[in-house]
Amino acid sequence: MAEPPFVPAPAGTWCTPYAAVLASRIRAQQTYRLSFASEVFSAFLIGLVEFAEVWVIFHNVRVLGGLDLDGALLLFGLSNTSFALAQVLFGHLDSLPVLIRMGTIDAYYLRPQPLLLQLITSDISLRRLARASVAIVVLGLGLIRNDICWGPDTLALLAATLTSGIAVFGGLFVCAAGAQFFLIDGSELTNSFTYGGSFAAMQPASVFPTPLKLLFGFAIPVSFTAYLPTIALLDLPGPPLLPAWLAWLTPLAAIWVWLLALGLWRIGTRHYQGGGG
Amino acid sequence: MFAGLFTNCVFGFVRAAVMMAAVRASDGFGGYDEGTIGAYVWLSQGLLGATQFMGPPLELVDRVKNGDIAIDFLRPVDVQFSYLAADLGRAAATILPRGVPSVLVGMLTFGMTMPNTPAPYLLGLLSVLLAVALSFLCLFAVGLIGFWVVETRGLRVLYQICGTFLAGLFVPVHMFPGWLRTMAHITPFPSILQSPIDILSGRVTGIDAVTVVATQVFWVLLIGAMGRVLLAAGRRRLEVQGG
Numbered sequence: 001m002a003e004p005p006f007v008p009a010p011a012g013t014w015c016t017p018y019a020a021v022l023a024s025r026i027r028a029q030q031t032y033r034l035s036f037a038s039e040v041f042s043a044f045l046i047g048l049v050e051f052a053e054v055w056v057i058f059h060n061v062r063v064l065g066g067l068d069l070d071g072a073l074l075l076f077g078l079s080n081t082s083f084a085l086a087q088v089l090f091g092h093l094d095s096l097p098v099l100i101r102m103g104t105i106d107a108y109y110l111r112p113q114p115l116l117l118q119l120i121t122s123d124i125s126l127r128r129l130a131r132a133s134v135a136i137v138v139l140g141l142g143l144i145r146n147d148i149c150w151g152p153d154t155l156a157l158l159a160a161t162l163t164s165g166i167a168v169f170g171g172l173f174v175c176a177a178g179a180q181f182f183l184i185d186g187s188e189l190t191n192s193f194t195y196g197g198s199f200a201a202m203q204p205a206s207v208f209p210t211p212l213k214l215l216f217g218f219a220i221p222v223s224f225t226a227y228l229p230t231i232a233l234l235d236l237p238g239p240p241l242l243p244a245w246l247a248w249l250t251p252l253a254a255i256w257v258w259l260l261a262l263g264l265w266r267i268g269t270r271h272y273q274g275g276g277g
Numbered sequence: 278m279f280a281g282l283f284t285n286c287v288f289g290f291v292r293a294a295v296m297m298a299a300v301r302a303s304d305g306f307g308g309y310d311e312g313t314i315g316a317y318v319w320l321s322q323g324l325l326g327a328t329q330f331m332g333p334p335l336e337l338v339d340r341v342k343n344g345d346i347a348i349d350f351l352r353p354v355d356v357q358f359s360y361l362a363a364d365l366g367r368a369a370a371t372i373l374p375r376g377v378p379s380v381l382v383g384m385l386t387f388g389m390t391m392p393n394t395p396a397p398y399l400l401g402l403l404s405v406l407l408a409v410a411l412s413f414l415c416l417f418a419v420g421l422i423g424f425w426v427v428e429t430r431g432l433r434v435l436y437q438i439c440g441t442f443l444a445g446l447f448v449p450v451h452m453f454p455g456w457l458r459t460m461a462h463i464t465p466f467p468s469i470l471q472s473p474i475d476i477l478s479g480r481v482t483g484i485d486a487v488t489v490v491a492t493q494v495f496w497v498l499l500i501g502a503m504g505r506v507l508l509a510a511g512r513r514r515l516e517v518q519g520g
Contacts, residue, residue: 035428035431038431039431042431042432042434042435042438045435045438045439046434046435046438049438049439049442052442052457053442053447053448056447056448056452056453056454056457057295057299057448057452059452059454060299060303060306060307060452061299061302061303061306062302062303063302064295064298064299064302065298183280186280187280188280188281188283188284189279189280189283189284191284192283192284192287192288196284196287196288196291199288199291200291203291203294203295204295204298207294207295207297207298208291208294209294212290212291212294
């Protein structure tokens with residue numbers, strides 16, 4: 001009788017557990033169909049209402065900060081696509097203050113996986129994709145309706161903008177989470193960076209007074225996610241402090257945010273001393 | 278409190294910058310000029326905390342979900358009124374440390390035109406009170422739907438997003454195109470934010486202002502009655518395990 005040939009169990013890589021967790025999260029959300037459908041519908045409406053805000057302003061003012069409605073479509077599309085996709089991946093970090101206050105975060109510390117990766121994979125909200133879909137449609141409209149001279153460099157700029165944009169907003173979510181370890185119930189404060197940042201990214205930065213230009217242009221560089229690429233694509237010169245060629249440095253902005261984010265996260269997680277119990 | 282104030286100011290700066298630019302770029306931006314649009318932006322930021330529009334869910338939501346609401350029914354006070362009283366207290370404690378300073382910050386940085394007669398402020402105070410009560414009664418009614426559905430989070434988010442937009446938080450209701458303005462006015466939302474701002478900033482005065490306040494009273498009574506009906510129906514439906 002021959003020995004059955006030895007079949008090694010499929011060797012997992014380091015990402016196998018995360019992939020398994022993510023797949024289960026995604027399946028779980030679709031289980032209750034009615035609830036899922038209504039959540040998707042609300043997320044879709046949120047996207048629509050956000051766009052309505054921009055549209056109402058441009059309905060009254062033909063040109064704002066050098067952009068007309070078509071330019072605004074591009075601006076809104078770029079900023080909101082990046083933000084909504086970053087929110088799908090990282091938005092869940094918003095619940096960190098509750099985990100800290102209740103002490104439930106302690107369980108995450110005990111597991112032999114990086115804390116940040118555990119938290120990110122603990123929930124991926126599919127319903128937020130509905131919000132992203134509105135943004136993507138607006139972005140598509142913006143790309144069609146504007147007079148953009150297409151070439152390899154435009155495509156490269158667009159690709160770099162979207163990936164870096166997601167990274168910038170994702171990094172801001174991590175920054176906010178890192179600060180939570182000190183603030184305790186300070187989500188209102190950090191909201192001004194995450195949601196405030198996304199709100200600022202939707203506006204033509206040329207209308208900002210200098211301090212705000214410096215804040216959203218360089219300290220919390222959300223202008224790189226949409227405004228700078230928009231004026232670069234439309235071949236506009238841009239205001240002082242924020243010239244159009246800066247759009248090519250968007251990856252640098254993402255790196256800056258992530259340096260900040262990982263620094264804050266490291267200090268924060270080391271500062272945490274447990275919830276007791 | 279400080280966190281809320283800080284966030285109010287950051288959003289206020291961005292909104293004020295955009296609105297100022299919009300006013301400069303067009304002539305007759307809904308009857309606003311630089312001073313009055315500043316008043317609109319900063320008063321709305323200041324009132325946001327008191328009206329709890331964007332705030333965390335009411336405690337009531339959890340109590341309906343876990344059955345603690347049954348204890349509220351046993352108490353010898355009216356459920357709706359006792360929650361309303363608590364919320365008015367909370368709002369009063371929010372206006373001083375959070376609302377007033379954000380209006381001051383706006384006044385010092387972007388500038389705003391305010392009326393210099395006492396009438397708008399007196400009527401405005403009443404209007405703010407009605408707005409806070411109306412905002413609470415709406416959230417109360419939305420929270421009570423929890424008697425019938427398990428999770429009201431989605432509904433609440435929907436209420437917040439549509440509500441803040443139709444209340445005129447992002448763009449004044451006066452700037453909406455006609456059909457959207459009509460749509461806003463058949464909801465109670467403009468009474469929660471746009472009305473007190475209009476009265477405090479002196480945009481509407483005299484008999485018009487009184488009409489605006491009367492509209493607010495109408496909505497408070499209507500939504501309040503709706504809340505009572507929902508509460509009574511929910512009470513009949515409620516089934517609490519254990520003892």
